[in-house]
Amino acid sequence: MPSDSLFRYKPFEYKYQFDYIFAGAGAASLSLLIRMLQCEQFRDRTFLIVDRDRKSENDRTWCYWEKGEGFFDSLVFKKWDKTWFHGEGFSKQFNMAPYQYKMIRGIDFYTFCLNYLKKQANVTILFEPVARVYDTEHLARLVLHNGETYSATRYLFNSIPFVQPEADLKTQLFLQHFKGWVVETDQPFFDPGSNTLMDFRMDQQHGTTFVYTMPLDEKKALVEYTLFSKTLLPAEAYDEGLRNYIRDYLKLDDYRITEQEFGVIPMTNYQYPQGEGRLVNIGTAGGQTKASSGYTFQFIQKHSHSIIDSMLMYGHPRPESYHSGRYRFYDRVLLDVMSKGELSGAEIFTRLFRRNPIQRIFRFLDNDSWLPEELLLIGSLPTMPFLRAALGR
Structure with a gap:
């Protein structure tokens, strides 16, 4: 039965x-x-x-950028037209048009x-x-x-x-692991018209580390402590990272945690x-x-x-992959550079956002760019570490 x-x-x-x-x-x-x-x-x-x-x-929140209305737009909990990026010595608020940054719970x-x-x-x-x-x-x-x-x-x-992929001489295996708190204040504190896409001003001792902040209204925001590394942290380290960021960078002392989430996403060149x-x-x-x-x-x-x-x-469900060709190659090269430690993820992303319009970066990360602007993006990064990794590939 x-x-x-x-x-x-x-x-x-x-x-x-x-x-x-x-x-x-x-x-x-x-x-x-x-x-x-x-x-x-x-x-x-x-x-x-x-x-x-x-x-x-x-159990999770999906955040993504998109032009116009998407298939699940009726489910979007919050949209933003502007976003902040923070890196060492560089902070900028970007107008994302024609993109919007969207959140679905x-x-x-x-x-x-x-x-x-x-x-x-x-x-x-x-x-x-x-x-x-x-x-x-x-x-x-x-x-x-x-x-x-x-x-x-x-x-x-x-x-x-x-x-499940396993790291070896050919396979890079990073983990994107994150813990998020929805924090709430009694008085208006957040700017609901703009979010923070990446803030790399955090200590980078555990690997590529950043925080993103998604204000839901003036009194509530999702704050997510995120790392790209090969191993997870002890459970208490994520809470410590969130507490430190909220205190040191948001300058917020009086708040309560109303929701929490934790996730792990594989970042690997394994096919x-x-x-x-x-x-x-x-x-x-x-x-x-x-x-x-x-x-x-x-x-x-x-x-x-x-x-x-x-x-x-x-008559068959096997379309062309959006991760094929040169985009898969770019991803592999970036993972190789990060694995060798010549450049940190914080340095790489800060260079990209300092020297490129955000729309170009979004198209590149969407595997939707064209070769001339890809060359501009690549040219904004230090040459030798990426050239060595590319030749190795």
Whole structure:
């Protein structure tokens, strides 16, 4: 018999076989599935989405820049038109137009998506841990920890990173790890019209370290202590970093912490497997996390849109990668430079923001730039460390 944790939110007969299966119910699976359900060509198909968590907590916040209105714009909790960058000897507030910096809270995203799915008669939601996924000659299969097996007759989209990269002579593996506090004051303190994208004035002893601050209103802000390094810190070190930054740079003494979040994102030149046959890896498991920055949400949106286009035009969900070619090369070179320690991440990003318009940097980080401006960006950095790393690659 099927597991008791199967939630059938519609009156159709339960089956172990579906047209499409989604392993994981994070940003990648939900972004793609919502798009498919809103597309006429998929409305007569059956879907299963499986995750071990019920997505009932605000476990993360997605922040990203974007031109115009995005697919999930109705869920954006806060937008900013201006942003600050701080580095050693350099501080500047940038006007980001035509970009806006946007924030989506995890709980808002999960609630919207899951409520939408519950209303669809052709979608089954299952809250169980997934043991493995694999492809056979005619079907893709998902196996739960309890042994139950489900089959996808068309495609199985997997966002669970079963394969974990390990550092070696060819593979760089950094971690972007962060802890955030939502802090609240009794009196107006923050400027809700501008955020801080990166503040590198912190002690860099643990690796590339910066703080970003996202004012939600005049009395409340998300303050996130972030590091790019190869190892995590002791739990108390993140709290110490946040306390020190709020005291020394925000000059704020009287506040209360109303929410907390913690996360780890891989930054690696390892090429995650794309999947074979009817198994398609998406999200971080499919290489949609940018190796040099950790940005993921917007690459997931681009990838989801491209998968839909590919299925409609060519009958398969394998579009060209947004991380291919020269952008993957740039990411590898940057990770090599940071790994060798010739330049710190703080020095690199400060040089970039001091010598380039922010729009050019955004296009570059979006893998959406063109070669002449890439050469301008590269030319704004110290030549020899990057040249040595590039020749090594």
